[in-house]
Amino acid sequence: MANRLDYTYRRLVNVLGPNRVRRDALETFVYGHDFAALPKVASLQFKFEPDFVVLPHTTEEVVRLMRLQHETGLPIVPRGGGTGLYGGSVPNRGGILLDFRAMNRVIKVDTATRTMIVEAGCTWQEAYDRAWAAGLFLPVYPHFSLGSTIGGWINSGGIGVGARKYGSPRDLILNVEVVLADGRTVQTGSDRLDLGTSHLNLGALFWGAEGTLGLVTRVTLRLYPRPEEIRTLAYTFPDLDDTVPALRELAALPVTPYHISLMDPSHLEFLKAVRWEAPEPSAIVLVALEGPKDENAEGEKLIDPVMAENGGGRLAAETARRLWDDRLYQYPTRRISGGLVICEGIVPLTKFPDALAKTRELRDRMKMEVGIHAAMVDGDSVAVYPYFLDDETNPLPPARLGFTVKWRDLIMDLDGHPMGVGLFMVFNVPKMHGNAHRYFRPIKEAFDPEGRINAGKMHEIRTRFGFPGLRRIPLSMAALPLRALGGLKRLSPFRDSFAKKYEARGGRR
Amino acid sequence: MSLLRDLRFLEDATAIPALREVVREALIRAMFVREERALPKDVVRILTRRADVIAKVTDEVEVREAIRVANGEQSTVALGRPSEEFHYYRQRLGVAKDQPWGVSARPQRLVTYDWIVPPQGGVLLDMSGFDGIELDGVNYTAKVGVGARWKALYDRASDVGMLPAVFPSVPIDVALGDGVIGDAQFRSYRHGFASAIYDVRGVSAAGLRVNCGFERVPNAGTGYNLRDLAVAFGAEFLVPTYLWTRLTAKPAVVKNLTYGFDDAARLSAALEKLTRSGRPYLWANLYDERAWSLVHGSASPAPLTLEVGVGGTEALVGARTKALETAVAGFAAKGETGVPWDGTAAAYAERSAKLHRLLFVGEVVTAAKNAGAAIERLRGLGDAKAVRAGFVGNAMDNGQVYLSPYFEAAREPLRTYDLSRGVADVVKGLGDAVFDSRLAHLWNEDPQFRRRMELLFRLEPGLDLPNAIEPAATLASEPIDLFPGEQG
Numbered sequence: 001m002a003n004r005l006d007y008t009y010r011r012l013v014n015v016l017g018p019n020r021v022r023r024d025a026l027e028t029f030v031y032g033h034d035f036a037a038l039p040k041v042a043s044l045q046f047k048f049e050p051d052f053v054v055l056p057h058t059t060e061e062v063v064r065l066m067r068l069q070h071e072t073g074l075p076i077v078p079r080g081g082g083t084g085l086y087g088g089s090v091p092n093r094g095g096i097l098l099d100f101r102a103m104n105r106v107i108k109v110d111t112a113t114r115t116m117i118v119e120a121g122c123t124w125q126e127a128y129d130r131a132w133a134a135g136l137f138l139p140v141y142p143h144f145s146l147g148s149t150i151g152g153w154i155n156s157g158g159i160g161v162g163a164r165k166y167g168s169p170r171d172l173i174l175n176v177e178v179v180l181a182d183g184r185t186v187q188t189g190s191d192r193l194d195l196g197t198s199h200l201n202l203g204a205l206f207w208g209a210e211g212t213l214g215l216v217t218r219v220t221l222r223l224y225p226r227p228e229e230i231r232t233l234a235y236t237f238p239d240l241d242d243t244v245p246a247l248r249e250l251a252a253l254p255v256t257p258y259h260i261s262l263m264d265p266s267h268l269e270f271l272k273a274v275r276w277e278a279p280e281p282s283a284i285v286l287v288a289l290e291g292p293k294d295e296n297a298e299g300e301k302l303i304d305p306v307m308a309e310n311g312g313g314r315l316a317a318e319t320a321r322r323l324w325d326d327r328l329y330q331y332p333t334r335r336i337s338g339g340l341v342i343c344e345g346i347v348p349l350t351k352f353p354d355a356l357a358k359t360r361e362l363r364d365r366m367k368m369e370v371g372i373h374a375a376m377v378d379g380d381s382v383a384v385y386p387y388f389l390d391d392e393t394n395p396l397p398p399a400r401l402g403f404t405v406k407w408r409d410l411i412m413d414l415d416g417h418p419m420g421v422g423l424f425m426v427f428n429v430p431k432m433h434g435n436a437h438r439y440f441r442p443i444k445e446a447f448d449p450e451g452r453i454n455a456g457k458m459h460e461i462r463t464r465f466g467f468p469g470l471r472r473i474p475l476s477m478a479a480l481p482l483r484a485l486g487g488l489k490r491l492s493p494f495r496d497s498f499a500k501k502y503e504a505r506g507g508r509r
Numbered sequence: 510m511s512l513l514r515d516l517r518f519l520e521d522a523t524a525i526p527a528l529r530e531v532v533r534e535a536l537i538r539a540m541f542v543r544e545e546r547a548l549p550k551d552v553v554r555i556l557t558r559r560a561d562v563i564a565k566v567t568d569e570v571e572v573r574e575a576i577r578v579a580n581g582e583q584s585t586v587a588l589g590r591p592s593e594e595f596h597y598y599r600q601r602l603g604v605a606k607d608q609p610w611g612v613s614a615r616p617q618r619l620v621t622y623d624w625i626v627p628p629q630g631g632v633l634l635d636m637s638g639f640d641g642i643e644l645d646g647v648n649y650t651a652k653v654g655v656g657a658r659w660k661a662l663y664d665r666a667s668d669v670g671m672l673p674a675v676f677p678s679v680p681i682d683v684a685l686g687d688g689v690i691g692d693a694q695f696r697s698y699r700h701g702f703a704s705a706i707y708d709v710r711g712v713s714a715a716g717l718r719v720n721c722g723f724e725r726v727p728n729a730g731t732g733y734n735l736r737d738l739a740v741a742f743g744a745e746f747l748v749p750t751y752l753w754t755r756l757t758a759k760p761a762v763v764k765n766l767t768y769g770f771d772d773a774a775r776l777s778a779a780l781e782k783l784t785r786s787g788r789p790y791l792w793a794n795l796y797d798e799r800a801w802s803l804v805h806g807s808a809s810p811a812p813l814t815l816e817v818g819v820g821g822t823e824a825l826v827g828a829r830t831k832a833l834e835t836a837v838a839g840f841a842a843k844g845e846t847g848v849p850w851d852g853t854a855a856a857y858a859e860r861s862a863k864l865h866r867l868l869f870v871g872e873v874v875t876a877a878k879n880a881g882a883a884i885e886r887l888r889g890l891g892d893a894k895a896v897r898a899g900f901v902g903n904a905m906d907n908g909q910v911y912l913s914p915y916f917e918a919a920r921e922p923l924r925t926y927d928l929s930r931g932v933a934d935v936v937k938g939l940g941d942a943v944f945d946s947r948l949a950h951l952w953n954e955d956p957q958f959r960r961r962m963e964l965l966f967r968l969e970p971g972l973d974l975p976n977a978i979e980p981a982a983t984l985a986s987e988p989i990d991l992f993p994g995e996q997g
Contacts, residue, residue: 113876113941114908157730167704168729170737186964187957190943193874194907196701197741198945199953200961204703204737208730222907225785251649252670252758254821256789291787294828302822348725350648378755380649381726417723419730429732436719436735442971443733446964458732 005051008072012054012096015064020102022053031097034084036341036424039398045473046423047464048090050077050097057102059177059185059217065098066215067183069452072096076453078211080121080152083145085342086422088156088210092456093464100151103217109134113192114223115174120151120216127221136223139166139258139290143375143385144342146328151216157208158419159346159383161327164376165258165290170207172222178206178214181448191220205443210421210457213447230258230288231296233303234320235312237283240264240372241353246285246310248349251379253306255299258290261327262382264356264372270333270389273499274507279319285312286323330373331387337369337498339392341400343407345384347416352382358410359386366403366486367495383419384411389498400496402486405479423457427478511613511624511979512947513745513969516962518626519951521983522552537951540625542922555626555982560613560633567638572612572712572748575632579611580714580975611980614748616691617656617684620913621869621946622925629982636686639750644669649756650707650725655686655749659695660857662754663850671756674705676792679869679901679913680804680849682861685752690744692947694872694913698790698818699906702740705755709739711747714973724753742965745979746972760820763791765849766830769811769842776813777881779837783817784877784908786836788829791818794849795880795902800915803864804849804901810842813884815904818848867899867915870929871946873936880910883942886935887914894931 005023012021022028032038032048042048051074056062069076075095082089091097100121107117109130116138118127124138125146131138140162142148153160153169154176160169175189188203195201206213237243240262250257263284271278287303289296304314334340347355356372363370369389377383386407390400408418408428417432418425430437440459448455456462461473522540523533539547540556548556566572609629614636639654642662646669653662660682662673675695677683687693688702689709695702708722721743722728722736743749770776776795783793794816801809815837819829834843850857875883884900891898894916902912914932918924929948936944943949953959970976 112878157734159729167700168727170734171701171704180964184960186960188961192941193876193943194701194909195874195943195945197703197737199943199950200958200965201741202961202964204734204741207734207737208728209733213733224906225787227787254758254760254825291789292832294832295788295825298822298825298828301824344730346723346726346729348648351725377727377729378649379757380755383729415723415725417726417728417731421730421732432731433735434720435713435717436721438713438715438717439719439721439735439972440733442974443738443968446968446971 004072008074008096009052011068011071012052012065015068016054016056016061020055023051027053031079031099032090034082034087034089036085036087036090036422038087039401045463046092047094048092049094050091051094052096053099054096055099055102059179062098062179062215062217063183063185065096066179066181069096070183075451075455076215078151078155078215078454080149080155081123081145081147083148084152084156084422085344086420087424088422088457089152090423092423092462098215100149104149106130107218109136109223111135114225115192115220116223117191117218117220118150119218121149123147123149124153131223132226135226137226138172138221139224140169140172144328144330150219150221154207154216154219155209155211156420156422158344159375159377161259164260164378165256167378170204173203173207173219174222175220176203176206176216177218178216180214181450181452185217186214189220194222210454212444212454212458215453227290228292229296230290230324231300232320232324233287233289233300234315234323235285235287235307236315237285237312240283240356240374242311243283243285244349244352246307246312247376249306249310250303253302255289255295255302257287257299257303259288260376261286261323262374262376267371267373270336270371270499273502274332274335277322279315279323284315284323286320286327288324333371333389336502337389337391339390340387341390341404342385342387343404344419345408345411345416346377346381346419347384347411347414349380349382351414351416352384354414355384355411355416358414359384359407362403362406362410363388366400366489367492368400368403368489369496369498389496391498399485399489399492402482402489405482406486421458426457426459426461427475429459430475511626511745512950513742513965514979514981515625515947515951517966517981518555518983525549525984533954534952537948538926541926541948551984555629555984558627558629558982560628561630563633563635565635565638569712569718569750572634572750573716573718575612575634576712576714576748576977577716579631579977580716582716609980609982611977612748613979614655614690614744616687617658618681618687618691618693618865620679620681620683620692621871622920624947626982629980631980634748636690639686644671644756648725649758651754651756652724653685653752653754655690655752656684657686658682658854659685660850660854664854666756667759670759672759672791674700674755674757675702676850678872678903678911679864680861681865682858685754686749689740689749689752694911696903696905696911698793698904701905703737706736706740706752707755708753709736709743709749710751711739711743711749713747714975714977719747722753745969747978760822762823762826763818763820763848764826764830765846766817766819766833767810767844767846768815768817768837768840769809770813770815770839771811771841773813773881773884775839775881776815776884777878779815779839780877780880780904780910781908782836783833784904784906786832788832790829790833791820793817793904795900795904795910795912797899799897799899799917800864800901804860805846806860807846810844815840816846816849868918868920868925868928869913869915870925870932871913871944871949873912873914873932873942873944875910875912875939875942877904877908877910879939879941880912883910883912883935883939886938887912887932890931890935891916894928896928
């Protein structure tokens with residue numbers, strides 16, 4: 001093994017030079033994590049630390065790395081900003097981790113075709129700023145991290161800011177350049193036109209594929225004209241449940257808000273603990289309108305009475321603006337406990353009150369501290385993001401992680417689905433997709449029959465072991481430890497009190 | 510729907526030594542126009558095959574039964590044949606599933622023309638029985654059978670104050686399911702077809718009911734994006750039965766405003782400005798004179814007409830109309846007319862039938878600023894071919910225009926091929942434009958297109974392991990002759 005690794009190292013250095021190949025323990029340790037709270041005990045099953053971290057600069061280098069994989073047999077794992085929540089970019093068997101952040105150029109912003117071409121490691125922040133500077137608008141971007149990369153979000157999928165008006169980010173993708181497992185590249189669409197579903201456009205297939213079908217190296221995105229203004233309105237309600245009638249009525253209005261964010265009092269309590277300027281805990285609906293000023297003014301005139309009639313009180317414009325400015329920084333609450341775990345799911349608006357009630361019930365049953373915020377996906381569905389406070393520095397088995405499994409179950413029972421697959425939530429796939437999950441294996445095998453790229457993140461769980469029988473964990477068994485941990489947490493007589501302790505310490509960790 | 514079957518057969522056929530010398534396009538032409546003297550007997554035999562049975566199915570159990578026969582699981586389905594014949598083909602099915610015998614779903618109505626390679630025997634499912642539409646009037650979603658007419662969905666949704674999220678690009682009386690099974694295109698000013706669909710349900714080749722999406726919510730972060738895969742290629746690996754589609758609230762005031770243009774360059778400039786306005790119009794349709802008169806049943810206000818759906822409150826409609834008129838400045842005439850989809854289903858069907866007599870050959874996709882050039886060149890093509898040419902089109906807020914050229918010509922293969930070739934040449938000359946038609950896909954020799962095709966060829970057998978749905982026709986395979994003596 002050592003010989004193979006040394007040989008691989010020499011070959012990698014041949015391709016990229018010594019400065020862009022890393023194998024020292026500290027760096028590989030850092031790359032063995034993303035935003036997910038990793039139970040340390042999971043290292044028994046998985047080799048989270050890559051053997052090598054490499055930083056390619058060009059698609060050609062990625063092609064050479066992919067071909068090198070054919071020689072060495074070490075698995076390839078792509079990584080963007082490392083802001084994923086489910087271990088999608090975390091190795092499960094070591095191998096070669098490709099950090100795409102060095103491929104971060106904005107290649108072109110074309111004002112005539114309203115498109116931009118970027119490399120996979122370009123952050124959404126950079127892409128947004130460059131489009132804006134060119135008089136254009138990148139209307140959808142990740143909810144919580146503009147530092148996440150274009151390629152990373154394409155791999156993980158999800159819902160972003162602006163989805164209420166502009167839909168899924170996948171609708172912005174015109175073309176994706178992908179290096180396939182056989183070392184060839186493919187362009188999934190066109191750089192200048194949206195091919196929609198014709199011309200065998202495969203772009204949408206790579207959306208949410210966790211990088212298991214190929215290595216995304218370059219992306220062409222659709223841009224829109226820069227709006228005259230983004231107007232923000234904020235309303236307070238006694239509880240998040242009380243917002244549902246208003247949200248239903250908003251769907252019937254002839255203005256489509258750009259974004260609607262929902263904050264539960266629980267979330268604002270935590271926010272208040274770490275930020276004195278945060279609003280007082282209550283349920284808050286933040287509505288952003290985007291477009292021509294007269295449209296926005298008319299929209300405001302329509303939205304205000306709907307909110308008022310349903311019990312919403314308008315907050316000051318300054319508060320609304322501050323909430324909007326902070327929309328991407330929802331988790332300073334991590335400071336309270338030294339870590340937090342975020343769950344994501346989408347439910348129909350009609351089931352949103354049930355989702356809230358059951359989430360709170362689960363929180364109480366498991367004696368945990370849970371904050372909830374949410375965002376409208378379209379007129380009828382809500383993306384719900386509950387998170388719980390956890391202490392990641394605690395070496396004991398992370399019993400609170402049981403919450404994630406149980407919460408995902410309850411979301412599926414409410415006609416919705418959880419979001420995120422990755423290494424840690426792949427066990428959800430059969431329940432989430434029913435019979436359709438049988439398509440997952442053939443899709444992976446058509447693109448990567450040998451399992452060279454990020455295997456074990458979509459239709460199977462692969463462990464660090466090479467022996468038959470231990471190589472894979474059946475999906476049906478994968479959640480059992482987490483469920484057992486959840487059961488232990490329920491039995492525990494102690495109620496979590498991170499927030500109280502944090503306040504008692506005067507806001508210090 | 511079987512673009513992959515056509516593409517695969519073409520690849521297979523060009524692998525024959527005798528045909529290697531033949532230019533690929535000549536072969537496509539010969540196959541499309543059924544030029545039997547120019548084709549080997551084996552190719553002719555495959556092109557002349559037809560489905561053994563056409564079964565009108567009305568629920569998923571019947572679809573499943575048909576598939577179970579095709580995948581070899583059972584042979585007792587009642588398809589209108591005596592039992593001894595089923596026993597016969599059960600034996601034949603038991604040999605291997607490399608036989609091109611399977612199940613195909615038939616679209617309700619093709620806007621353009623049929624696929625080249627027909628089903629090689631097997632069961633052709635008539636999906637018109639799947640015509641149910643369920644909407645509860647509260648949620649902005651509807652469950653629509655693949656055989657249900659889009660117009661019926663429009664009427665049902667309108668009754669409860671809603672609108673479909675997308676409209677047919679050519680106002681022909683197609684089913685919503687034709688967007689998945691057939692060649693119908695749907696869009697609105699803001700949405701494409703795929704984004705209007707939550708879920709495609711169907712029966713897989715294994716006879717299982719599958720949901721390639723989620724009935725009540727959009728899919729996001731749920732692993733492989735089966736929904737988009739199913740919208741684009743679903744009919745290649747499953748039999749689609751129901752779609753869950755998004756609806757939108759119908760504004761209190763809806764106006765269908767029209768702007769006539771005398772020349773295409775002005776229309777082009779207007780479309781470019783319109784799509785940069787940031788206003789949420791409902792639809793933006795384009796017509797030439799003939800198409801206008803067929804769709805609206807009245808004389809066209811100008812040689813070229815832009816029709817924009819403006820919705821909202823009175824105040825919003827006023828503001829949006831004002832902005833619209835500023836954007837489309839340069840129009841020669843303006844007015845307001847009825848919404849093209851309003852009126853009775855019978856009247857819509859009648860107008861649709863008239864429109865459908867025209868020969869549509871596909872869709873030209875280009876940037877709004879190129880629309881004028883595209884229109885002029887399509888007209889020029891008509892002049893060169895001595896046939897009257899026109900178009901129906903749509904614009905979207907993404908800055909793209911979708912023109913469906915039509916010709917007043919007989920729907921016969923040679924003419925269709927010739928005119929399609931002409932449109933393809935026009936598109937090539939335009940630059941930033943693509944021609945979306947089945948023939949254009951067959952002609953496409955772009956290396957990247959071929960790579961995607963290879964990937965789909967690798968993917969399709971995995972998704973349809975028993976080769977039961979839209980099976981490929983290959984020259985090496987011998988079609989099963991189920992009923993020897995009955996047909997040639």
